[in-house]
Amino acid sequence: MTVIAPKGFRAAGVAAGIKSTGKRDVAVVVNDGPSAAAAAVFTSNRCIANPVIWSKEAIADGSISAIALNSGGANCYTGEFGYVTSRLTAERTAELLGLAATDVLVCSTGLIGHGDEVFRGKVLAGVEAAVAELGDDEASGRNASEGILTTDSVEKLAVREGDGYVIGGMAKGAGMLAPGLATMLVVITTDADLESAQLDAALRAATAVTFDRVDSDGCMSTNDTVALLASGASGTTPDLDAFTALLTDLCAELSKKLQQDAEGSSHDITITTVGAATEDDAVAVSRAVSRSNLFKAAIFGNDPNWGRVLAAAGTTDAEFDPFAVDVSMNGVMVCKAGTPHAPVDEVDLTPRETVVLIDLHAGEASGTILSNDLTHDYVHENSAYSS
Amino acid sequence: MTVIAPKGFRAAGVAAGIKSTGKRDVAVVVNDGPSAAAAAVFTSNRCIANPVIWSKEAIADGSISAIALNSGGANCYTGEFGYVTSRLTAERTAELLGLAATDVLVCSTGLIGHGDEVFRGKVLAGVEAAVAELGDDEASGRNASEGILTTDSVEKLAVREGDGYVIGGMAKGAGMLAPGLATMLVVITTDADLESAQLDAALRAATAVTFDRVDSDGCMSTNDTVALLASGASGTTPDLDAFTALLTDLCAELSKKLQQDAEGSSHDITITTVGAATEDDAVAVSRAVSRSNLFKAAIFGNDPNWGRVLAAAGTTDAEFDPFAVDVSMNGVMVCKAGTPHAPVDEVDLTPRETVVLIDLHAGEASGTILSNDLTHDYVHENSAYSS
Numbered sequence: 223m224t225v226i227a228p229k230g231f232r233a234a235g236v237a238a239g240i241k242s243t244g245k246r247d248v249a250v251v252v253n254d255g256p257s258a259a260a261a262a263v264f265t266s267n268r269c270i271a272n273p274v275i276w277s278k279e280a281i282a283d284g285s286i287s288a289i290a291l292n293s294g295g296a297n298c299y300t301g302e303f304g305y306v307t308s309r310l311t312a313e314r315t316a317e318l319l320g321l322a323a324t325d326v327l328v329c330s331t332g333l334i335g336h337g338d339e340v341f342r343g344k345v346l347a348g349v350e351a352a353v354a355e356l357g358d359d360e361a362s363g364r365n366a367s368e369g370i371l372t373t374d375s376v377e378k379l380a381v382r383e384g385d386g387y388v389i390g391g392m393a394k395g396a397g398m399l400a401p402g403l404a405t406m407l408v409v410i411t412t413d414a415d416l417e418s419a420q421l422d423a424a425l426r427a428a429t430a431v432t433f434d435r436v437d438s439d440g441c442m443s444t445n446d447t448v449a450l451l452a453s454g455a456s457g458t459t460p461d462l463d464a465f466t467a468l469l470t471d472l473c474a475e476l477s478k479k480l481q482q483d484a485e486g487s488s489h490d491i492t493i494t495t496v497g498a499a500t501e502d503d504a505v506a507v508s509r510a511v512s513r514s515n516l517f518k519a520a521i522f523g524n525d526p527n528w529g530r531v532l533a534a535a536g537t538t539d540a541e542f543d544p545f546a547v548d549v550s551m552n553g554v555m556v557c558k559a560g561t562p563h564a565p566v567d568e569v570d571l572t573p574r575e576t577v578v579l580i581d582l583h584a585g586e587a588s589g590t591i592l593s594n595d596l597t598h599d600y601v602h603e604n605s606a607y608s609s
Numbered sequence: 610m611t612v613i614a615p616k617g618f619r620a621a622g623v624a625a626g627i628k629s630t631g632k633r634d635v636a637v638v639v640n641d642g643p644s645a646a647a648a649a650v651f652t653s654n655r656c657i658a659n660p661v662i663w664s665k666e667a668i669a670d671g672s673i674s675a676i677a678l679n680s681g682g683a684n685c686y687t688g689e690f691g692y693v694t695s696r697l698t699a700e701r702t703a704e705l706l707g708l709a710a711t712d713v714l715v716c717s718t719g720l721i722g723h724g725d726e727v728f729r730g731k732v733l734a735g736v737e738a739a740v741a742e743l744g745d746d747e748a749s750g751r752n753a754s755e756g757i758l759t760t761d762s763v764e765k766l767a768v769r770e771g772d773g774y775v776i777g778g779m780a781k782g783a784g785m786l787a788p789g790l791a792t793m794l795v796v797i798t799t800d801a802d803l804e805s806a807q808l809d810a811a812l813r814a815a816t817a818v819t820f821d822r823v824d825s826d827g828c829m830s831t832n833d834t835v836a837l838l839a840s841g842a843s844g845t846t847p848d849l850d851a852f853t854a855l856l857t858d859l860c861a862e863l864s865k866k867l868q869q870d871a872e873g874s875s876h877d878i879t880i881t882t883v884g885a886a887t888e889d890d891a892v893a894v895s896r897a898v899s900r901s902n903l904f905k906a907a908i909f910g911n912d913p914n915w916g917r918v919l920a921a922a923g924t925t926d927a928e929f930d931p932f933a934v935d936v937s938m939n940g941v942m943v944c945k946a947g948t949p950h951a952p953v954d955e956v957d958l959t960p961r962e963t964v965v966l967i968d969l970h971a972g973e974a975s976g977t978i979l980s981n982d983l984t985h986d987y988v989h990e991n992s993a994y995s996s
Contacts, residue, residue, distance in 0.1 A: 269923025269931040299919060301948035334916020335949045441903045441917075442924050515902070515983070516828045516991050523992025529721020530828075532686060536656025537829050544656040561688035562722045596902070598985050604903050605910025 224363025227381045227390035228413035230254050230453025233362045234355040235369030238348025240294030240332075240341065247294040248348030249369030251409050252319060252356055253287050257454030260286035261422035262327065263429050265446035271298030272337070273328040274445060276308040280324045281449075284418025287325040289409055289449055290315045290352075291370050292345050293394070297330040298444045300337035307342040314346050318353040329407045329447045331372055331394060367392040370407050373603065378479040382472045386458035387414035389469055393476040395483075406433070406480060408448040410472065414465060415454035424466040425450045432473035435505065438484040438594045440513040481592040486599030489521050489576045496588040497581040503540035504589030507580060510534045511591075518596035521576055526551045526569035531578060532560075542582035550579040611750025614768045614777035615800035617641050617840025620749050621742040622756030625735025627681030627719075627728065634681040635735030636756030638796050639706060639743055640674050644841030647673035648809035649714065650816050652833035658685030659724070660715040661832060663695040667711045668836075671805025676796055676836055677702045677739075678716040678757050679732050680781070685717070685831045687724035694729040701733050705740040716794045716834045718759055718781060754779040757794050760990065765866040769859045773845035774801035776856055780863040782870075793820070793867060795835040797859070801852060802841035811853040812837045819860035822892065825871040825981045827900040868979040873986030876908050876963045883975040884968040890927035891976030894967060897921045898978075905983035908963055913938045913956035918965060919947075929969035937966040 226233045235249040253260075262281045264274050280286065290311050297304045312326040330337075352369075356362065367377040371394050378393040395406025416424075429448055450469075481490050493511050498504035511517055514534040520527035528549040536544055545560035554569045556562070576595075594600075613620045622636040640647075649668045651661050667673065677698050684691045699713040717724075739756075743749065754764040758781050765780040782793025803811070816835055837856075868877050880898050885891035898904055901921040907914035915936040923931055932947035941956045943949070963982075981987075 267920060267923040268925075269919045269934075296916070299916060299944060299947050299949070301946075334914075334920065335944070439902050441901050442920065444916075444920050444923065513900075514828050515826050515987075519988050519991035522988065525992065527721075529683070529686060529831075532656045533654060533721065533829065533831050536654040536831065538655075547656075557686065557722070560686050562686070596988055596991075598988050600902075601906050601909065601983055601985050601988055604906035604983075605912065 223381045224360060224379055225251060225366060225390045225392040225409050225411050226358055226363040228388040228411045228453060230413050230455030231411050232356040232358045233366035234352040234357065235365030236348055236351040236355060238344045238351065240292060240344045246365060246369040247292055248345065248352050249291045249366040250315065250349060250352040250356065251289045251366055253451045253453050255453055257415055257452055258285045258287045258325065259416060259418045259421055259452045260284060260450060261418055261425045262447060262449040263425060265443055267442045267444050269444050271296050271330060271445040272300060272304040272308040273297055273330045274447060275305060276312060277327045277447060280312065280327055285325060286327050286451055287321050288315055288319055289327040289329060290349050291329040291407060292348065293331050293370050293372050295330060295332040295336040295341050296334050296445050297337035298334045300335065304337040307337055307345065311345055311349060315349050315353065318350065327449055331370065331407055331445055334444060370394040373485055375483055378476055380472045380475040382468045384414065384460055384465065384468050387412060387456040387460055389472050391472050391476055393480060395480045406446055408476060410450045413453045413456035415457060415459045416452050416465065420462055421450050421452055424462060424469050427466050428470040428473045432470060432477045435590060436477045436480050436592045437509055437512045438481060477592060481594060484594040485603045486597045487594035488597050489574055489595040491521055491576045491578060491593045491595060492590060493578045493593060494588060494590040495580045495582060497583045497585060498587040498589065499541040499585035501587045501589050504587050505591065506538045507535050507540050507582065508589055508591040510538045511578065512593035515596050521571060522595040522597045524571040526556055526566045526571060528556045531580065535580065540582065542584040546583045548581040552577055610768045611747060611766055612638060612753060612777045612779040612796050612798050613745055613750040615775040615798045615840060617800050617842030618798050619743040619745045620753035621739040621744065622752030623735055623738040623742060625731045625738065627679060627731045633752060633756040634679055635732065635739050636678045636753040637702065637736060637739040637743065638676045638753055640838045640840050642840055644802055644839055645672045645674045645712065646803060646805045646808055646839045647671060647837060648805055648812045649834060649836040650812060652830055654829045654831050656831050658683050658717060658832040659687060659691040659695040660684055660717045661834060662692060663699060664714045664834060667699065667714055672712060673714050673838055674708050674712040675702055675706055676714040676716060677736050678794060679735065680718050680757050680759050682719040682723040682728050683717050683721050683832050684724035685721045687722065691724040694724055694732065697729065698732055698736060702736050702740065705737065714836055718757065718794055718832050721831060757781040760872055762870055765863055767859045767862040769855045771801065771847055771852065771855050774799060774843040774847055776859050778859050778863055780867060782867045793833055795863060797837040800840045800843035802844060802846045803839050803852065807849055808837050808839055811849060811856050814853050815857040815860045819857060819864040822977060823864045823867050823979045824896055824899045825868060864979060868981060871981040872990045873984045874981035875984050876961055876982040878908055878963045878965060878980045878982060879977060880965045880980060881975060881977040882967045882969060884970045884972060885974040885976065886928040886972035888974045888976050891974050892978065893925045894922045894927050894969065895976055895978035897925045898965065899980035902983050908958060909982040909984045911958040913943055913953045913958060915943045918967065922967065927969065929971040933970045935968040939964055
């Protein structure tokens with residue numbers, strides 16, 4: 223039940239010495255076809271990493287047969303040298319597999335500014351080792367998903383079975399999680415037979431309501447990539463709406479797993495805004511709350527501080543009457559129409575799963591953001607990460 | 610050298626039992642004239658507190674003779690009852706001083722949702738006690754500045770001498786510090802003789818480049834108020850540009866004091882963006898960096914993680930080539946034209962004062978944001994604040 227659950231895919235993950243821990247840090251996923259149709263979405267950050275620059279060029283023709291991924295270094299802001307490293311990674315992978323370089327996506331994750339000659343050598347050697355170990359068994363798929371982890375504590379995998387086809391996915395990401403995609407790499411595979419344009423439409427629809435709505439710490443990455451490869455090996459061409467729904471469901475599971483493994487977090491906070499004039503309004507309010515450090519710190523302290531929810535909502539342009547808003551936490555309405563309602567000590571915030579419900583009373587639309595609390599462990603992990 | 614340093618002002622601060630600590634929590638500042646010209650700016654948060662609603666009405670005619678302030682409760686989201694409390698506070702103050710209620714501004718700070726009958730009683734009794742103690746000596750001014758503190762560790766005062774007139778100011782604010790004014794109350798006095806419209810222009814110009822550029826934790830308050838009262842008692846009508854410059858200088862000092870006392874902070878981070886196409890672009894980039902929790906945690910850990918600076922800059926719409934940017938920290942250029950430059954271990958981040966300089970190479974404009982790091986103490990103070 224890994225990224226190679228669909229027919230037509232092989233994978234491998236190896237330890238190439240990029241990570242000082244000696245853990246797996248290079249992965250390769252190969253689509254053996256018959257189709258090579260693919261789609262990908264990338265970070266909306268304007269400061270982007272070299273592998274993203276390469277991969278945007280490679281995906282332009284809608285055809286990808288392999289992905290080479292590394293953890294342990296983002297190869298971002300490493301100059302022309304770093305871009306050449308990404309190109310060489312694609313070329314080496316392509317050469318070993320009998321492909322063209324532009325059939326290969328490249329993904330990197332880790333510290334920005336890291337990507338010197340030593341790094342390049344290890345990545346290229348890692349790609350060779352990984353290609354030599356490619357397999358279509360469970361262990362090969364697991365090794366690949368291990369190879370892309372950074373501060374993640376668990377592998378993140380999901381599989382869905384459609385009507386005559388399968389979708390598989392693997393993800394990494396534990397920090398710098400914010401919209402326009404989180405700090406994450408996601409590889410999704412399917413043996414459905416769909417064209418690149420169809421995959422692109424399905425992937426954009428799915429990520430817009432899943433990965434784009436994980437906002438763990440408000441920080442947008444330079445390296446985010448979500449790639450979808452379709453082998454067509456099942457011989458099934460599904461209805462596109464049905465495929466999109468199943469893909470969205472799989473992306474939602476991976477999104478939840480990213481939230482649950484967010485660096486240092488002690489609460490998974492689901493912030494849902496209802497009664498909004500538009501879905502954009504609902505998402506804007508939920509996102510503003512998810513980015514309030516004061517709110518996030520209060521949840522860490524099991525403090526149902528609804529005033530911080532309203533103070534954050536009030537920074538948005540969403541349509542609502544600030545004195546008509548209700549706020550509930552874990553099922554207890556602590557603020558009704560802008561005044562204190564149920565006593566805050568009725569709210570139990572000790573469970574990890576925390577639900578904040580905001581009713582704007584301005585319409586029928588709703589939107590949810592998945593976030594986390596602000597904890598001592600978050601501060602610790604992110605003050606010590608690169609030192 | 611307090612808020613009553615200019616001629617024509619009296620002040621007092623008393624302990625009215627609103628704070629559980631027994632510290633001073635009510636202050637009154639009176640302008641005895643001859644002029645009662647005034648101006649004020651308020652939070653741009655749409656969710657605003659009852660005293661802000663009252664004060665916006667009171668200042669509408671440009672004339673204010675007294676300010677009643679309390680700490681220990683924000684009287685925000687306390688419903689119609691809370692609005693009446695603010696009105697009664699103005700009425701009681703006015704009655705005792707022989708003024709009209711609309712000559713009195715009301716300011717509150719503390720926990721949102723706090724403002725019941727007990728709170729109202731203490732505020733009104735506090736106002737009576739404070740009016741009885743009004744004085745124009747140093748101690749009276751200090752007592753007033755103590756009366757508005759919440760989690761602040763020090764009083765924040767500043768005085769400037771102009772050509773024949775004086776400006777004095779007091780401020781409070783230690784958290785929820787972000788643009789559109791920080792979580793702060795600021796009272797500025799002057800014995801210059803200027804009209805309300807002139808004061809308003811000077812105050813808006815001064816706050817736009819001072820308080821509005823303190824962004825300690827990205828959280829915008831519901832209660833922020835900066836009021837400027839002019840007694841005209843010096844008999845001097847200064848040149849408006851000179852007055853604005855002096856007022857801006859005083860506001861800059863108070864802004865720096867807010868930054869230096871930010872909750873739980875261990876670094877004061879001055880983030881300056883130069884080489885921008887416009888000042889708005891420069892401020893947008895500096896502000897984006899100031900709101901990156903990953904960047905702020907890195908500074909706490911004395912880690913010159915310039916990748917997080919670029920990742921934050923890349924989320925803005927500012928005009929620049931992402932691969933032309935230089936980043937310096939404490940005088941060491943760690944990134945030049947988007948590539949690693951000086952070794953990061955040359956950067957010494959142990960001093961509290963930290964300077965981040967970003968050169969966009971896109972123009973001549975610049976802009977600075979004053980921020981703080983993200984620390985264990987910040988998380989601790991803000992997870993335990995209301996419990």
